[in-house]
Amino acid sequence: MFNKRIKIKELLAQEPKGQEATVMGWVKTFRNNQFIALNDGSTNNNIQVVAALGKFDDELLKRITTSASLKVTGTVVPSLGKGQTMDLNAETIEILGDSDPEQYPLQPKKHSLEFLREKAHLRFRTNTFGAVFRVRHALAFAVHKFFNEKGFVYMHTPIITASDAEGAGEMFKVTTLPLEGNIPKNEDGTVNYEEDFFGKATNLTVSGQLEGELGATAFGDIYTFGPTFRAENSNTTRHLAEFWMIEPEMAFYDLEDNMNLAEEFIKYIIRYAIANNKEDLEFLAQRLADEEKQLPQDKRSEMGLMEKLDFVLNNEFERLTYTDAIDVLKNSNYSKKKKFQYEITGWGMDLQSEHERYLVEKHFKKPVILYNYPAAIKAFYMRQNDNCEPGQQTVAAMDILAPGIGEIVGGSQREERLDKLQSRMKDMEVPAEELWWYLDTRRFGTVPHSGFGLGFERMVQFVTGMTNIRDVIAFPRTPGSAEF
Ligand code: 4AD
Numbered sequence: 448m449f450n451k452r453i454k455i456k457e458l459l460a461q462e463p464k465g466q467e468a469t470v471m472g473w474v475k476t477f478r479n480n481q482f483i484a485l486n487d488g489s490t491n492n493n494i495q496v497v498a499a500l501g502k503f504d505d506e507l508l509k510r511i512t513t514s515a516s517l518k519v520t521g522t523v524v525p526s527l528g529k530g531q532t533m534d535l536n537a538e539t540i541e542i543l544g545d546s547d548p549e550q551y552p553l554q555p556k557k558h559s560l561e562f563l564r565e566k567a568h569l570r571f572r573t574n575t576f577g578a579v580f581r582v583r584h585a586l587a588f589a590v591h592k593f594f595n596e597k598g599f600v601y602m603h604t605p606i607i608t609a610s611d612a613e614g615a616g617e618m619f620k621v622t623t624l625p626l627e628g629n630i631p632k633n634e635d636g637t638v639n640y641e642e643d644f645f646g647k648a649t650n651l652t653v654s655g656q657l658e659g660e661l662g663a664t665a666f667g668d669i670y671t672f673g674p675t676f677r678a679e680n681s682n683t684t685r686h687l688a689e690f691w692m693i694e695p696e697m698a699f700y701d702l703e704d705n706m707n708l709a710e711e712f713i714k715y716i717i718r719y720a721i722a723n724n725k726e727d728l729e730f731l732a733q734r735l736a737d738e739e740k741q742l743p744q745d746k747r748s749e750m751g752l753m754e755k756l757d758f759v760l761n762n763e764f765e766r767l768t769y770t771d772a773i774d775v776l777k778n779s780n781y782s783k784k785k786k787f788q789y790e791i792t793g794w795g796m797d798l799q800s801e802h803e804r805y806l807v808e809k810h811f812k813k814p815v816i817l818y819n820y821p822a823a824i825k826a827f828y829m830r831q832n833d834n835c836e837p838g839q840q841t842v843a844a845m846d847i848l849a850p851g852i853g854e855i856v857g858g859s860q861r862e863e864r865l866d867k868l869q870s871r872m873k874d875m876e877v878p879a880e881e882l883w884w885y886l887d888t889r890r891f892g893t894v895p896h897s898g899f900g901l902g903f904e905r906m907v908q909f910v911t912g913m914t915n916i917r918d919v920i921a922f923p924r925t926p927g928s929a930e931f
């Protein structure tokens with residue numbers, strides 16, 4: 448058997464008392480032809496391997512270079528040096544894979560995040576990305592743990608679909624029709640999708656919600672956790688063309704139940720990450736603090752990362768209606784001094800991210816749940832509120848806004864009344880014939896139900912303090928970029 452290794456994280460937790468151990472990993476640094484810092488990705492901490500002088504061939508020692516992979520067997524003893532509790536005194540060192548120092552792109556020094564994005568295939572080996580992706584894993588695991596404990600059914604909704612759940616129309620087409628050849632056309636010159644693979648026009652899903660509702664109206668509570676795709680041409684630090692979304696959908700839930708669940712969920716997964724990845728988070732907190740030292744005072748965060756996460760856990764999210772939010776914004780100094788790029792024109796306007804961030808970062812200084820938005824700026828499936836003022840029709844929508852990120856959750860109570868749903872679809876030109884299956888849930892035992900979508904990468908950004916969304920997904924897809 449080849450793999451009888453102990454993971455470095457586990458080894459470092461032991462007491463060093465002369466026991467034998469085999470570790471495998473990649474060389475971080477090699478000092479004085481004697482001290483190897485070896486890392487295997489289980490933790491950012493390295494094991495110090497000591498290659499006693501004279502014990503190993505010069506030929507072998509020459510091959511111990513940054514990122515070469517090694518198998519080392521030796522005895523574990525208390526360290527004489529500073530900075531680590533134990534040494535692994537090597538008995539045997541086997542080079543599993545060489546790494547030519549002339550060619551290896553990541554020298555042991557500080558690289559910019561931009562540079563590392565170009566080397567995304569190797570960036571996991573850096574401390575920063577090691578920590579980020581272990582935290583990402585912990586959060587993903589916590590998502591499943593949370594919903595499993597609550598008895599939700601994990602549902603896999605389709606990636607290829609014929610419907611546009613959000614009605615925003617920013618979708619990637621899926622087709623096998625020959626782009627460069629003879630595309631079958633209808634008499635009126637439009638593409639004849641009947642000739643296409645699925646016999647109809649299809650695209651990559653923007654959301655699993657509509658199918659999720661079908662599950663919720665049978666299982667009661669379901670959630671999805673999968674990739675979603677948006678062809679928005681947004682080159683920002685918060686948008687990806689391919690991102691992961693968690694979408695729970697619950698029967699017998701109104702908007703308030705929905706907000707309660709979302710808040711509990713967010714706090715749960717943060718708490719899980721802190722309990723299980725404290726070291727990584729503390730490393731990332733220090734990284735962020737160092738990065739912010741470069742910024743002018745007024746651009747720095749008021750709280751450190753750990754402090755911010757604790758604060759979120761220990762305080763209730765602020766809940767206010769869209770209408771109240773417009774009042775806050777209108778009366779703000781920012782608005783009066785014309786500091787917003789987009790002016791606050793009044794009720795009915797769509798909020799820009801600068802407005803959301805003002806509410807969260809300047810005014811309330813904590814996560815905010817905005818609810819009851821104007822119907823005109825929200826999707827067709829959201830429940831129309833009763834007894835609205837004339838001209839002020841709202842829907843039971845809610846968005847959660849997080850400091851430093853803006854919107855991380857979008858959700859709503861769903862319109863369960865068939866006639867209301869149909870008339871709204873008609874007004875918004877949503878094709879009812881194509882959504883016959885969706886409407887059937889309102890025909891056969893319709894129930895009040897609600898759900899939301901959490902953008903997973905935005906959540907990872909929030910927890911790790913990474914400012915660019917490209918740095919929390921392994922291989923980001925953004926306009927003009929699909930490398931790796
Ligand atoms: O607000 P959105 O568009 O809502 C939906 O898709 C609903 N169907 C969800 C539901 O009710 N089941 O997207 C939900 C969240 C946003 O709040 C944001 O966090 C994230 O998905 N998101 C993106 N994340 C990264 N890149 C993008 N281009 C994103 N677009 C949305």
Ligand code: MG
Nearest residue numbers: 846854856857
């Ligand atoms: Mg949204």
